[in-house]
Amino acid sequence: MTDTLIEAKDLCVSRGELVLFAERSFTLNEGELFQLQGDNGSGKTTMLRALCTLIPLDEGELFWRGEQLPGARDTYFDEMAFAGHTDGLKAGLTPVENLKWCLTDAPPSVEACIGALEKTGLAGKEDLPCRVLSAGQRRRVVLARLLLSKAVLWILDEPLTALDVSGRDLVARLIEDHLANGGSVIYSTHQPLPLTSRSADQTLLLSDAVGLAN
Amino acid sequence: MFRWFHKLASTRNFYRLSEILSPWLSVLCALLLGAGIFLGLFVAPTDYEQGESYRIIFVHVPAAWLSMFVYMVMAFCSLLVLVWKMKLADIVAEVSAPIGASFTFLALATGSLWGKPMWGTWWEWDARLTSELILLFIYIGYMALRASIDNPSSRSRAAAILALVGVVNIPIIHFSVDWWNTLHQPASIMKFDKPSIHPSMLQPLLLCALGFTVFYWVLMLIKSRTLILERESKSSWVQERITENRL
Amino acid sequence: MFASFATLLRRDLTLSLRRSSDWLNPLVFFVIVVTLFPLGVGPDGQLLGEIAPGVIWVAALLATLLALDGLFREDYSDGSLEQLLLSPQPLPLMVLAKTTAHWLVSGLPLVLLSPLLALLMQLPFQALPSLLLSLVLGTLSLSLIGSIGAALTVGLKRGSVLLALLVLPLFIPVLIFGSSCVVAAAGGFETGAQLSLLAGLFFLALALAPWATSAALRISVES
Numbered sequence: 001m002t003d004t005l006i007e008a009k010d011l012c013v014s015r016g017e018l019v020l021f022a023e024r025s026f027t028l029n030e031g032e033l034f035q036l037q038g039d040n041g042s043g044k045t046t047m048l049r050a051l052c053t054l055i056p057l058d059e060g061e062l063f064w065r066g067e068q069l070p071g072a073r074d075t076y077f078d079e080m081a082f083a084g085h086t087d088g089l090k091a092g093l094t095p096v097e098n099l100k101w102c103l104t105d106a107p108p109s110v111e112a113c114i115g116a117l118e119k120t121g122l123a124g125k126e127d128l129p130c131r132v133l134s135a136g137q138r139r140r141v142v143l144a145r146l147l148l149s150k151a152v153l154w155i156l157d158e159p160l161t162a163l164d165v166s167g168r169d170l171v172a173r174l175i176e177d178h179l180a181n182g183g184s185v186i187y188s189t190h191q192p193l194p195l196t197s198r199s200a201d202q203t204l205l206l207s208d209a210v211g212l213a214n
Numbered sequence: 215m216f217r218w219f220h221k222l223a224s225t226r227n228f229y230r231l232s233e234i235l236s237p238w239l240s241v242l243c244a245l246l247l248g249a250g251i252f253l254g255l256f257v258a259p260t261d262y263e264q265g266e267s268y269r270i271i272f273v274h275v276p277a278a279w280l281s282m283f284v285y286m287v288m289a290f291c292s293l294l295v296l297v298w299k300m301k302l303a304d305i306v307a308e309v310s311a312p313i314g315a316s317f318t319f320l321a322l323a324t325g326s327l328w329g330k331p332m333w334g335t336w337w338e339w340d341a342r343l344t345s346e347l348i349l350l351f352i353y354i355g356y357m358a359l360r361a362s363i364d365n366p367s368s369r370s371r372a373a374a375i376l377a378l379v380g381v382v383n384i385p386i387i388h389f390s391v392d393w394w395n396t397l398h399q400p401a402s403i404m405k406f407d408k409p410s411i412h413p414s415m416l417q418p419l420l421l422c423a424l425g426f427t428v429f430y431w432v433l434m435l436i437k438s439r440t441l442i443l444e445r446e447s448k449s450s451w452v453q454e455r456i457t458e459n460r461l
Numbered sequence: 462m463f464a465s466f467a468t469l470l471r472r473d474l475t476l477s478l479r480r481s482s483d484w485l486n487p488l489v490f491f492v493i494v495v496t497l498f499p500l501g502v503g504p505d506g507q508l509l510g511e512i513a514p515g516v517i518w519v520a521a522l523l524a525t526l527l528a529l530d531g532l533f534r535e536d537y538s539d540g541s542l543e544q545l546l547l548s549p550q551p552l553p554l555m556v557l558a559k560t561t562a563h564w565l566v567s568g569l570p571l572v573l574l575s576p577l578l579a580l581l582m583q584l585p586f587q588a589l590p591s592l593l594l595s596l597v598l599g600t601l602s603l604s605l606i607g608s609i610g611a612a613l614t615v616g617l618k619r620g621s622v623l624l625a626l627l628v629l630p631l632f633i634p635v636l637i638f639g640s641s642c643v644v645a646a647a648g649g650f651e652t653g654a655q656l657s658l659l660a661g662l663f664f665l666a667l668a669l670a671p672w673a674t675s676a677a678l679r680i681s682v683e684s
Contacts, residue, residue: 052547054546054547055683056683074549077548077549078549082543082547084540086539086540087539087540088540088541092475092476093476101469101471101472102548103465103468103544103545103548103550103555104465105464105549107464107468
């Protein structure tokens with residue numbers, strides 16, 4: 001029996017009178033791949049940020065392993081990693097510094113950071129400031145951060161952005177490995193993810209029909 | 215769903231309550247202010263030291279008192295916003311800010327007018343007036359913050375945090391300004407506060423203070439109604455009222 | 462938990478030291494503002510000595526304000542703030558780490574430079590210890606109080622002017638006690654009352670500001 005990680009009940013987020021999405025319910029179990037689909041402006045990013053508790057819900061309830069969020073934030077953040085539109089990297093620091101000075105309880109060693117950077121194709125770039133890296137290279141640093149985190153759940157907003165063909169394959173491979181190890185992934189995309197061994201367990205289609213609040 | 219209905223119902227109920235209350239309160243306000251001003255301007259005796267010019271306290275003191283009172287209402291509403299996410303409290307806080315700022319400005323203007331015959335200057339760095347001036351800055355900051363945040367739900371909570379930070383600070387500011395004032399002012403200058411007041415002056419003062427308070431409630435109720443309509447213009451009960459032409 | 466505090470402190474300090482403009486610009490601003498006063502009111506030594514405590518204090522306050530604008534802004538735009546909010550560490554403690562780092566690179570240099578400005582402004586020598594002590598306590602409080610305003614305005618366009626509008630009134634008690642402490646010391650009086658009031662303000666700010674700042678940051682990243 002697999003554990004239920006996230007249970008979402010009737011999620012609704014609006015901005016002023018604009019309802020971004022309403023009455024969305026789903027559950028996500030351990031080891032599952034969950035895809036968010038939708039056109040530009042359909043609320044994918046908002047949904048992902050709401051799942052991270054970065055955006056408060058107008059209505060509905062969100063549970064992490066049966067405990068209600070945002071109350072259970074602390075245990076949730078221990079087991080969740082988020083990669084959004086912005087990289088969250090300091091331009092003045094090197095990739096290794098960015099990775100080792102993370103705020104988890106057990107920060108990774110420098111060797112682990114270098115190892116992760118090698119896996120994401122950044123060998124030899126460890127000591128350059130992130131400022132001089134290209135957008136795609138910075139995304140690869142973000143992937144290395146995911147690799148180093150002990151998170152069970154990855155929440156990825158457009159993980160393929162700025163990446164070349166080999167980068168996209170890398171994302172797909174990392175996701176598949178993570179799932180094989182019992183992890184779960186929620187991601188949004190409007191490009192197909194080049195998965196080889198499996199496909200998304202669930203797909204949530206957010207329609208672009210944006211409604212007005214009643 | 216229940217919570218949503220509940221919230222909507224409370225603004226709707228408030229709207230109806232406001233419709234019923236505001237005419238009565240308006241009448242009460244007119245009576246109180248009329249009586250207070252009449253007693254203050256025509257019945258109360260002329261002050262031994264200050265002559266007729268002291269009569270401005272019948273406006274100045276209630277305005278100063280209301281400037282603090284309205285801020286307290288805002289702070290209380292902010293607490294409701296942060297703890298219970300009450301939409302109505304946000305509406306009351308939003309409409310109260312400009313009213314409170316106006317009372318603060320009125321207190322400053324009348325204080326300055328009073329200063330001319332008393333001290334010979336239009337502006338005296340008296341502790342009371344200085345605190346009022348800082349309070350005005352705080353009101354302005356609060357309104358400026360509200361004006362610059364687009365997302366309504368973020369706006370209400372950000373403003374609430376600021377109002378609560380302000381309410382912690384206001385007593386400290388008050389104390390520090392008093393302290394600063396006693397350091398820098400020679401004792402000979404008369405203070406605004408705590409004059410030994412004759413009952414015939416106290417009566418109109420209390421009437422005016424009450425009248426100003428009721429005036430605030432009336433303004434707040436009426437302005438809240440406008441804001442409720444604006445925020446909930448899409449809701450069925452507002453639509454119903456629009457079609458039936460009774461707003 | 463405290464390891465994360467140290468990590469964040471170290472990260473922010475490294476970043477600031479790599480980019481000298483972070484700590485140098487407010488410092489230069491501080492010096493220039495103070496220099497303007499003798500030019501504005503005339504080089505009369507006695508007058509300058511009299512207004513020195515107020516001038517140095519106001520200039521320090523404005524320099525702190527200038528530096529505060531950058532407290533969260535870069536973290537907001539590069540997404541580090543988001544990651545900070547999603548870290549399993551208690552947010553008020555992390556906010557405190559950032560504020561401490563910020564004070565070390567912007568507040569502390571102001572304090573260390575102030576004797577030089579006291580010299581320029583002809584402040585009596587006996588007021589120096591009080592000036593230093595009051596500035597240490599005062600700039601700490603200013604950084605803490607200001608962090609609330611910085612957090613509230615971080616996501617807003619033209620947030621820096623709004624920041625000034627929001628926090629300057631809240632800075633007033635610190636200014637009053639701080640400059641009066643220096644005035645008293647210059648006149649040869651006791652400064653115990655002022656210093657204990659400044660210390661009181663500091664502890665109050667330390668106890669409350671990180672929580673308010675944390676709440677404000679969560680609101681600021683919503684949009």
